[in-house]
Amino acid sequence: MNVLIGITGSIAAYKSAILARLFIKKGHQVKVIMTESAQSFISPLTLSTLSKNKVETDLFHEGTWSNHVELGLWADLFIVAPATATSISKMAHGLADNMLVATYLSAKCPVYIAPAMDLDMWKHPSTLHNLDLLRSYGNKIIPVEHGELASGLVGDGRMAEPEHIIDFLDDDLHIVSDLLSMKILVTAGPTYEDLDPVRFLGNNSTGRMGVEIADVAAERGAQVILVQGPGLIKAKSSNVKTIKVRTAAEMYEECIKHFNDCDAAILAAAVADYTPKEKSEIKIKKKEDDLKIELQRTRDIAAALGESKKPNQRLVGFALETNNAMENAKRKLIKKNLDFIVLNSLEDEGAGFEHHTNKVSFVFSDKHTKKFDLKSKKKVAADIIDQLKDLFKEGNR
Structure with missing residues (x-):
């Protein structure tokens, strides 16, 4: 603190x-x-x-x-x-x-x-x-x-x-230092996928949720690596090492680089699923007809970490949905080998991007769920860290 x-x-x-x-x-x-x-x-x-x-x-x-x-x-x-x-x-x-x-x-x-x-x-x-x-x-x-x-x-x-x-x-x-021996990777914020030197594809994520998670984990003693996309919100704790990135490709490389040495990763960033196939070196000028931009898939960070995850590691993902929220979250959980997924929906008032609050549900690999009321993102971060700690305890039984 x-x-x-x-x-x-x-x-x-x-x-x-x-x-x-x-x-x-x-x-x-x-x-x-x-x-x-x-x-x-x-x-x-x-x-x-x-x-x-x-x-x-x-x-x-x-x-x-x-x-x-x-x-x-x-x-x-x-x-x-x-x-x-x-x-x-x-x-x-x-x-x-x-x-x-x-x-x-x-x-x-x-x-x-x-x-x-x-x-x-x-x-x-x-x-x-x-x-x-x-x-x-x-x-x-x-x-x-x-x-x-x-x-x-x-x-x-x-x-x-x-x-x-x-x-x-x-x-x-109620200060606890129960993560003193742990190293945790956290992702936060959006990614910006450049079209040309002026324009980019992005989203409305501020990065607040991921930064709150990083700070809470650090307050409880963890050594935290925060891989953060563009945004103004900064981690407060000295136990957080922030690595700033811009694109999905850069975030992927940093996550792959650091995950092997971490006990857990919490993937809160809103990473672009697609990026322009070609970036123009000069500003794209307006034309009389429509502009068509070819996009290609970005590399999936959660899937890559889930595939390389060791038995003693834990992996937490996020799902922001606008429809069929629970079904999509369960599908993502299994496909990417996550230990649990934090689900929030833009249909819930006060949840999602550009809010200081969030309303989430935890979805687990055995399909059971845990629902929470609307609360501050700092308190949501504490709930996520508590759940992560419980998963480590269960793994040691």
């Missing part, structure tokens, strides 16, 4: 360096925002060295504006640790007078807050009220711990230890 850590001015700020290191060891990308007062307790240099990213400290720097909106959209998880009483109050009331609070107000991801303050401050009604406000906005508060405080008092208010924060997040987000 892309993890954004916000650090405020508390003596517990030193723990944030440990927290950043733990996230990085788990394979996550880390960026850091620090308030001005936080820099009195730990230097930005320490955090930038650990995270290998610039530490953001100001909304404005040397006459330029730091884009807090972009940073908020980048994050899959935002955790403010430590969070002082002052910063908690600013976040609760939307007082965006620093980079951290401005980014918090722009964030679209889950937000977690790890308070750190003295005993009496922690128990004060204003603090408790502000925490209730933050909870009402959907934020999660990581419980403080009991122990010796900076004032010398002993009681509640200590920021949770970094290891405990990681455990809390794993439990709350």
Whole structure:
């Protein structure tokens, strides 16, 4: 995941360096925002060295504006640790007078807050009220711990230890690392089959479904090779190696090249079935009569991988249908030696190309099916990875 850590001015700020290191060891990308007062307790240099990213400290720097909106959209998880009483109050009331609070107000991801303050401050009604406000906005508060405080008092208010924060997040987000030893090939997006230097045959795929699958698999520890056709959507995880291609032939070559070393392949790309037999080297000019273009079959990636598939490998295909959906999916499943196929239909509202959602059914080699309701493509990706994991478990019995 892309993890954004916000650090405020508390003596517990030193723990944030440990927290950043733990996230990085788990394979996550880390960026850091620090308030001005936080820099009195730990230097930005320490955090930038650990995270290998610039530490953001100001909304404005040397006459330029730091884009807090972009940073908020980048994050899959935002955790403010430590969070002082002052910063908690600013976040609760939307007082965006620093980079951290401005980014918090722009964030679209889950937000977690790890308070750190003295005993009496922690128990004060204003603090408790502000925490209730933050909870009402959907934020999660990581419980403080009991122990010796900076004032010398002993009681509640200590920021949770970094290891405990990681455990809390794993439990709350149901983060699993069950694919650590696996290597998975994923295809995504359309292919473009060139007619001439200007025009091509293509389709409306954005590649979102395949990219979500790649990211989910990577978040769960897999090493992912993403062979991606043209499109603007990019994988977020550092565990995803993206290979950009344009044509069906290029995608075929990359899949054949990498599949043998993979445990599984998930073929989510919308690959062209046909390509022009000849590509014009110059732009085709408009004529008085009709234009006829001869097409030839592209090489079938799923069939080729299904033919070469070893007993310990798993192969998942996709079927986007407009009619006779289930019959076509079952036929494709058997013909291409797939372990299961993900079926979606353009007849279902909110499914298919150019949507953030999808409605799918899984069709298995024994002909049984599993149907799902409409949900986000990220959640569909998680269902696909769960099913793939189950297939590996069944194979080891």
